Amino acid sequence: MPTENQAGLLLTSIENKIATLEFSHPASNAFPAQLLHNLTNEITSLSTRPDVLVLVIKSQGTGVFCAGASFDELMAITNQKEGEAFFAGFANLINAMRKCPKLIIGRIQGKAVGGGVGIAAACDYTLATKQASIKLSELAIGIGPFVIEPAVSRKIGKTALAEMTLAAHEWKTADWAKEKGLYANTFETIELLDEALIEFSSRLASFNPEALFEIKKVLWEGTDHWDELLKERAAISGRLVLSDFTKKALNQFKK
Structure with missing residues (x-):
C-alpha cells in the first residue's frame, strides 16, 4: 500500500516472498522526517510477516538514489530537541534494518549522499x-556523518x-x-542491475528460512549496543546543526 503526503511516497509490493520498498521524494529522493518514519515502520511491520523472506530497498526514478537528509528540514531546526529528533529518524531506520530478521538487499541506481550512503x-x-x-x-556544512558512521564503518572500515568524510567535497566512484x-x-x-537483482533475490528467497534468519544474526553480531550508540550520535548532530557555522553554511548553500 502507498503511503503518501507532501513529505514523499513509500510504496510496498510483495511477490514470491520478496517485499520491495520503493521510496521517492521530489528533492532528489531526500528524506524528510515523515518519510524516514514511514520506511522504518514498514520494515518493522514486514519483519513479522511469514510470507516475506527478503526485503529490497530502492528509490524511484533513474537518477539520484538518495540525497540524504531533507535540506529544508535541516534549515528549519531551531533547538537541540528538534535537531536530535530529526537525526534520530536515521538512527531508528538503521536500527530497524539491523534488527529486521529478513535479509535486506539495496538497489542503488544512482548517486548516494550522506544518509543515502548510510542506508546502502x-x-x-x-x-x-x-x-x-x-x-x-x-x-x-559543519556537522558529520555521526549517526550513519557505525553502519558505514562496518562495511568499508x-x-x-x-577518506570519505575528510574529503567532504569529493565523490567516490561506484567502483571505489x-x-x-x-x-x-x-x-x-x-x-542489468535489475536483472541481477531479480535473479539474486529470487534465489535468496528460495533458501531455508531458518538458515536465512540465523545468518542475519551472524552478520550483525556485536551491534547490540547500537540502540544507545546511535541515539548518542543523533544528539551530537542535533547540537552541531544549531552552530553558527552550520547555519551560515546551510544559508550559503541555499543561495
Missing part, C-alpha cells in the same frame, strides 16, 4: 550501477570512512565503493 551500508547485500557514486559531505565493500557488485546499466 545498512543493507545486508547491495547492488548498484556504475553511476552510483557516493559522498559524505556533512563536514562541509575506518580508513575508507576517514565496490572495492571497499559497500557494493557487492556494480553494473553498466539499470536494466
